[in-house]
Amino acid sequence: MESINPLLSELKRVKQKLASYKIELHQARGYLQCILQNSEDMIFATEVSGMLISFSKSGEKVLGYSWEEVIGSQVKDLAKDPAAFEQFLNTSRQDGSSVQLDLAFQHKDGNTAYCNVSLINLTNREGLRIGTVGVCRDITLWKKIQDDLVRIDRLAEMGRIAAGVAHEINNPLAIINEASGWAATVVSDAKGIGSEDRQELEKATKEISAQTKRCRTITHQLLGFVRDSELSKTEFDVHELLNETISFLKPELKHSPIEINTRFMPGPLNMNSDPKLLEQVCVNLITNAIHAVREKHGDKGRIEIRTLKTDSEVEIHFEDNGIGIPQENRQNIFELFYTTKPPGKGTGLGLPICQNIARKVGGKITCQSNVGVGTTFTVHIPT
Amino acid sequence: MKNQPIIRILLVDDEETLLEYLSKRLLKMGHTVKAAFSGEQAIEVANREHFDVAIVDLKMPGIDGVETQKKLKEIQPFLQCIVLTGHGSTETALKSGQQDAFQYLLKPVNYDDLVAIIKKAYKKKSQTQEVKFKEEVERIYRSGLGAHGIKKAIAELNKIYGID
Numbered sequence A: 001m002e003s004i005n006p007l008l009s010e011l012k013r014v015k016q017k018l019a020s021y022k023i024e025l026h027q028a029r030g031y032l033q034c035i036l037q038n039s040e041d042m043i044f045a046t047e048v049s050g051m052l053i054s055f056s057k058s059g060e061k062v063l064g065y066s067w068e069e070v071i072g073s074q075v076k077d078l079a080k081d082p083a084a085f086e087q088f089l090n091t092s093r094q095d096g097s098s099v100q101l102d103l104a105f106q107h108k109d110g111n112t113a114y115c116n117v118s119l120i121n122l123t124n125r126e127g128l129r130i131g132t133v134g135v136c137r138d139i140t141l142w143k144k145i146q147d148d149l150v151r152i153d154r155l156a157e158m159g160r161i162a163a164g165v166a167h168e169i170n171n172p173l174a175i176i177n178e179a180s181g182w183a184a185t186v187v188s189d190a191k192g193i194g195s196e197d198r199q200e201l202e203k204a205t206k207e208i209s210a211q212t213k214r215c216r217t218i219t220h221q222l223l224g225f226v227r228d229s230e231l232s233k234t235e236f237d238v239h240e241l242l243n244e245t246i247s248f249l250k251p252e253l254k255h256s257p258i259e260i261n262t263r264f265m266p267g268p269l270n271m272n273s274d275p276k277l278l279e280q281v282c283v284n285l286i287t288n289a290i291h292a293v294r295e296k297h298g299d300k301g302r303i304e305i306r307t308l309k310t311d312s313e314v315e316i317h318f319e320d321n322g323i324g325i326p327q328e329n330r331q332n333i334f335e336l337f338y339t340t341k342p343p344g345k346g347t348g349l350g351l352p353i354c355q356n357i358a359r360k361v362g363g364k365i366t367c368q369s370n371v372g373v374g375t376t377f378t379v380h381i382p383t
Numbered sequence B: 001m002k003n004q005p006i007i008r009i010l011l012v013d014d015e016e017t018l019l020e021y022l023s024k025r026l027l028k029m030g031h032t033v034k035a036a037f038s039g040e041q042a043i044e045v046a047n048r049e050h051f052d053v054a055i056v057d058l059k060m061p062g063i064d065g066v067e068t069q070k071k072l073k074e075i076q077p078f079l080q081c082i083v084l085t086g087h088g089s090t091e092t093a094l095k096s097g098q099q100d101a102f103q104y105l106l107k108p109v110n111y112d113d114l115v116a117i118i119k120k121a122y123k124k125k126s127q128t129q130e131v132k133f134k135e136e137v138e139r140i141y142r143s144g145l146g147a148h149g150i151k152k153a154i155a156e157l158n159k160i161y162g163i164d
C-alpha cells in the first residue's frame, strides 16, 4: 500500500498537466480559428500530397469557393497554371519556405485573381514534414491599377507619337494637295491632249485630291485627339446643337433612306458646357450609327436621338437598329485605333475622341448593345 | 471672273515646293504673288513692296509665323495675315496672336476654302484701309495746306497706303 502513494500523486500531477494542456490547446485552436475566420488573407493547409485540409474564410472572398467545395481537392488545381504551382510547392518543400509574387488563381466566376503567396512547411514533433501552409494576399486590385496605369501611359505615349507623325505628314500632304491641284489646272488648259487622255488625267488628279482629303481627315482627327485644348464653356441649347449636327450630316445620307428621328424633351434644353467639343461627340456617334445601320439594312436603317434631363445631368441617347456590338468587342471599342471597319472607312479614333471629350467636360459615355438588334450610346454631361 | 480684284499676296513658308505650287495656282487666277522662304525674308520684302494678304506658315526656323505676322503688321498695318499650321495647336496659336491674324488654318488646307478666305481678308483690308485713308485725306484738307502742300501730302499718303 505504501508504494501506491507516489503513483497516485504522479497521476494527479499528470492529470493537472493534461488539463492545462487542454486549456492551452483550446486557446490555440480558438486563436487559429479566429485567424482563419477573420484574416483578409487566404490561408490554406495541405497534407503532404498537396490535398487541401484547411481553407480560410477569406478564401471564399478571394476565389469564390467555400470551404466545403475545396477541401479534399488538390491545391494546385486552384491555380491558373497548376504545373507551375506544383513546381512552386516543390521548391518550398525543399527549402522549408518560399515566397512568390503575382501568382494567378482561377476565380470561381472565371476571372483571374492575383495573390502574393508564401508557402511554409508544416512539420510534426519529430521535424518531419506533414504538409504545407500557404498564406495568400489578394493583390488583384493593385495589379489592375498597375495594369491600368501602364495602359494609360502607353495610350498617352501612342497618342503623342501619332500626333508627331500626323504633324510631320501634314506638310508633304499639303504639297501633294497643291501639286495635284496645279496639275488639274494644267490639264484643263492643255491643248493637244486627246479627249480620252484628258478624261483619264482629270480622273487621276481628282483621285489624288480625294485621297489627300482622306489623309487630312485622319491627321486632323489624330491631332484633335491629343490636342489639349482648354474647355471653353458657354450657355447653349442642346437641341439646337443636335439639329445642326444632323443637318450637317445630311449630305452623308443623300440618296439613302436612313431615317434619323429625334425625340427631344419639350422646349430648349439649355446647358453650360463646351458646344464645339460636344458637337464633335455627336458627329462621331451619329456617323458610327449610320455605318452600323447601313451595314445591316443596306440603307433602310433607323436612328433615334433622345434627350433627357435629370437633377444632375443631361443625357443624350443615340439609338440605332444596326448590327450591334458583340460582347467580346465591347471592351475594345474605346481603344485608340480599334476598328472593325475596312481600311478607308474606319480609323478607330471616333470613340476614343468621344470618351476623351466626355471626360473633359466631366461626363461619360455608356453603351448598350444587342447583336443583330442595335446599339445605344448615351452621353452623360453634368449640368 | 474678269472683274475679280487682283490681290497682292505674300506667301511665307520654309516648304519651298509647297510655295511653288501654291503660287502657280494663285498666279494662274490672276493674283500678284511673291514668295518668301523665311520670316526674315518676308519682312525684307514687305519693307519694299505693298501686299493685301499674307499667308504665313506657323512653324518656320528662325522667326516663327506668329512673330512674322506681327512684324508684317507693324510694317503694313492694313495687311491681313492668314496663318497656316500643320499643328494641332491652332487654339494655342490663336490665343497668342488673336488680335493680329485674320484666320488660322490647318494644313493641308482645302484650296477653294483658302481662296475664299483670301478674298474675305482682302475685303476687310480694303474696307479698313479706305476708312482710314478717307480720314487722313479729310485731315489733310482741314489742315489748311495750300494746293501744292495737299498734293504732296496725298502723294505721301498714297505711298504709305500702297494705293496708286
Ligand SMILES: Nc1ncnc2c1ncn2[C@@H]1O[C@H](COP(=O)(O)OP(=O)(O)O)[C@@H](O)[C@H]1O
Pocket (backbone or CB within 6 Å): A284, A288, A289, A292, A320, A322, A323, A324, A325, A333, A334, A338, A339, A340, A341, A345, A346, A347, A348, A349, A350, A351, A352, A375
Ligand atoms: N453604333 C455602333 N454600332 C455598332 N458598332 C459600333 C457602333 N459604334 C462603334 N462601333 C464599333 O466600334 C468600333 C470603333 O468605333 P470608332 O472608335 O468610332 O472607330 P471607327 O468608326 O473609325 O471604326 C467600330 O469599328 C465598330 O466596330
Ligand SMILES: [Mg+2]
Pocket (backbone or CB within 6 Å): A284, A287, A288, A348, A349, A350, A351
Ligand atoms: Mg467612328
